[in-house]
Amino acid sequence: MECLRIWLIGGTRDSAEVARGLVEAEIPCVVTVTTPAATRLYPQAPTLTVRVGKLTREQLFTFVVDESIGAVLDASHPFAVEISHGAIATAQQHHLPYLRLERPPITLEASDTEATVTEVPDLGTLLANGSLQGExxxxxxxxxxxxxxxxxxxxxxxxxxxxxxxxxxxAAFAAGFTADRLIALRPPISPDLERALWQQWQITTVVSKASGQAGGEDTKRQVAAQLGIPLLIVARPQVAYPRQTDSVAEALTICQHWSQIFRSRSNNHPLE
Structure with missing residues (x-):
């Protein structure tokens, strides 16, 4: 019987940390990412395969069979709800265990009130209420x-x-942005660079996502407080994850348990 593997939904720094732990433990794993650039996050190892490209709902069903997937660890971005919904449905169809690694949110601190940090439900609501006009x-x-x-x-x-x-x-040009109003940078971004950019463009309001520390949200909150600039945080989408954790260590422990079952199971015994 071919060795079953864990499907790690990647593209984030959280997933890269998990991948390194899986490689160290010699646990077979398939990582999926949507861009070639994201492959640089992951180590090269015989037990780890990185697949690039967006998977549709239909492709997911055959993907888990073709790649001998035995369990799903979803470490995608908090706003990548499409792949999470697809992975949950696919895991249920194939009776595979699913675990969501959800990076912890940043809680409101006293310093945030100085920068008027405000959470908004979604971008559409923010644009429609007219509060950003003239900013x-x-x-x-x-x-x-x-x-x-x-x-x-x-x-x-x-x-x-x-x-x-x-x-x-x-996508940015298609959305009407001109070159003088765009900057292309890959995180992490230092507080000094973040602050300099806001000052250079004379920014009066910043709109970001509740992406957690890994997404640089803490840095934006810090700079917003220093400059007294309102920071509007778009709330994370609500997803009914069957099982989740915010701990990489716990996620790796669960993966080790899955791996032990992979080694001992037979073709006729589903993974519990």
Whole structure:
């Protein structure tokens, strides 16, 4: 029987940490990422395979069979809900265990009130309420959110920070952003660079995601407090994860348990 493997849904620094732990423990793993650049996050090892490309719901069903997947560890970005929904459904269809590694959120601190840190339910609500009209707004939401902002360029002076990829740049230009209102940088970004960028563009409001420390949210909160600039945080989407943890160590312990079962099970015994 071919050795079963763990499907690690990656593309984040959290997933890279998990991947290193799986390699050290010699646990077979398939990592999926959506861009070639993300492959640099992961070590090269005989027990680890990295697959690049977006998987549809239909492809997921055959993917777990073709790749001999025995369990799913979802360490995708908190806002990558499409792949999480697909992975949960696929795991249920194949009777595979699923674990969500959800990076812990950043809680409101006393210093945040000085910068008027405010959580908003979604970008659409924020744009529709008119509160940003006339402001110089920096968006650090990822390129997928920029299309929704296209109609607002005439009301808001919009700037965006995106990843340095052709896909992100193409999407930003299609959303009406010009080169002088874009900067392409890959995190992590230091507080000094973050502060300098806001000052250079004379930003009056920043809109970001509740992406946690790994997504640089703590740095934005720090700089916002220092400069007295309002920081609007788009809340994470709500997903009904069957099982989740915010601990990499716990996730690796569960993976080790799965791996032990992989080694001892037979073709006719489903993984519990």
């Amino acid at each position: 110089r707004v920096l968006l650090t939401l990822g390129y997928r959110s920029l299309g929704a902002c296209r109609p607002w360029h005439q009301h808001i002076t919009l700037f965006a920070r995106i990843l340095p990829s052709t896909t992100a740049l193409t």
